[in-house]
Amino acid sequence: MMLLYAVVPADATAPETRGLAGQPLEIIRGTLAAVLVEESSERVSATGDESRAFGEILCDLATTTFLLPIRFPTMLPTRSAVLAELEANEAAWRGRLTELDGLSEVVIRAEWPEADQELDSVSPSPGTTYLMNRAAVIHRREASVAEISELVRPWAREIKVLPSQQGVRIACLVPHADVPQLKDAVSIWQQAANDRQAVVSGPWPVFTFVVDQEAGSR
Amino acid sequence: MSDAPPERWSDTQVALVDLIDRVIGGGVVLAGDVVLGVAGVDLVYLGLRLVVAPAHEVEQSIALGRRSA
Numbered sequence: 001m002m003l004l005y006a007v008v009p010a011d012a013t014a015p016e017t018r019g020l021a022g023q024p025l026e027i028i029r030g031t032l033a034a035v036l037v038e039e040s041s042e043r044v045s046a047t048g049d050e051s052r053a054f055g056e057i058l059c060d061l062a063t064t065t066f067l068l069p070i071r072f073p074t075m076l077p078t079r080s081a082v083l084a085e086l087e088a089n090e091a092a093w094r095g096r097l098t099e100l101d102g103l104s105e106v107v108i109r110a111e112w113p114e115a116d117q118e119l120d121s122v123s124p125s126p127g128t129t130y131l132m133n134r135a136a137v138i139h140r141r142e143a144s145v146a147e148i149s150e151l152v153r154p155w156a157r158e159i160k161v162l163p164s165q166q167g168v169r170i171a172c173l174v175p176h177a178d179v180p181q182l183k184d185a186v187s188i189w190q191q192a193a194n195d196r197q198a199v200v201s202g203p204w205p206v207f208t209f210v211v212d213q214e215a216g217s218r
Numbered sequence: 219m220s221d222a223p224p225e226r227w228s229d230t231q232v233a234l235v236d237l238i239d240r241v242i243g244g245g246v247v248l249a250g251d252v253v254l255g256v257a258g259v260d261l262v263y264l265g266l267r268l269v270v271a272p273a274h275e276v277e278q279s280i281a282l283g284r285r286s287a
Contacts, residue, residue, distance in 0.1 A: 004248065007246060046242065048238060051238045051241045051242055052234065052237060052238055052241075054241055055237040055238060055240070055241040056237075058241070059237075068245075068246055069240075069241070069244065069245040069246065070245050070246045070248065071241075071242065071243075071244065071245035071246060071247050071248075072241045072242055072245065074245075074246075074247075074248050076248070085248050089246075089248075093246070105240070107236045107240070109232060109236075162239075162243075171240075199229055199232045201229070201232050201233040201236040201237070202233075202236070204236070204237065204240060207240035207241065207243075207244030207245050208240065208244045210244070210245055210246045
């Protein structure tokens with residue numbers, strides 16, 4: 001079985017890195033792009049530890065070559081199956097690699113305690129009250145997304161709102177050099193009000209901004 | 219409304235959660251093979267277009283599909 005790690009430029013140098021199964025990573029090259037893989041006799045389990053280890057390998061790789069991460073755990077049975085996928089998608093991948101070169105992803109989490117209290121307190125209330133409170137929470141989240149989007153606009157090339165159980169999570173596509181400024185801006189914004197907290201994680205490889213399968217097939 | 223600020227998140231914890239979330243919820247999606255098993259016993263083999271996603275994303279997709287139907 002081949003565990004797939006990332007799409008990289010066709011001329012990328014093979015990394016001296018071992019994968020989750022302890023095997024060296026290999027490059028399967030196409031004309032326009034290449035795929036980093038690890039050959040393994042066993043299937044990889046998608047536990048939290050394995051997911052974290054996979055992510056850390058990708059983060060290390062991203063320090064030396066630009067890459068599009070492949071969703072974990074994607075496994076293909078043979079080298080020729082990897083090559084077939086590469087040939088089917090490499091034009092789109094090459095385009096996205098070019099567009100995203102020099103950019104990183106950061107994730108902003110922001111939360112307001114009163115939103116949680118409203119959610120917690122509405123359960124025993126009549127239906128109308130529940131719906132009104134729920135609408136207020138949604139409106140507050142939408143306003144927060146708009147506020148944060150405006151805050152990061154000077155640095156973020158793309159913004160995507162991620163699913164979140166509480167508060168908001170926003171992924172931003174940012175030039176490597178601009179990550180510190182964005183983090184500083186979010187930190188100052190958080191300190192301006194003591195009833196909210198915000199944390200920026202990253203920079204990460206561009207997990208959220210890779211081309212999707214439908215776009216890759218067009 | 220509470221006067222106290224929320225308990226401070228650990229940056230390390232947040233980074234770890236975000237990394238795992240993005241590893242399994244982001245990235246390029248390909249064709250692939252899935253074997254579903256319990257306690258080490260393979261039960262179902264699926265040779266399908268592989269989409270591995272967190273449950274909440276699947277639920278969102280289902281809800282969107284119902285609304286558009």
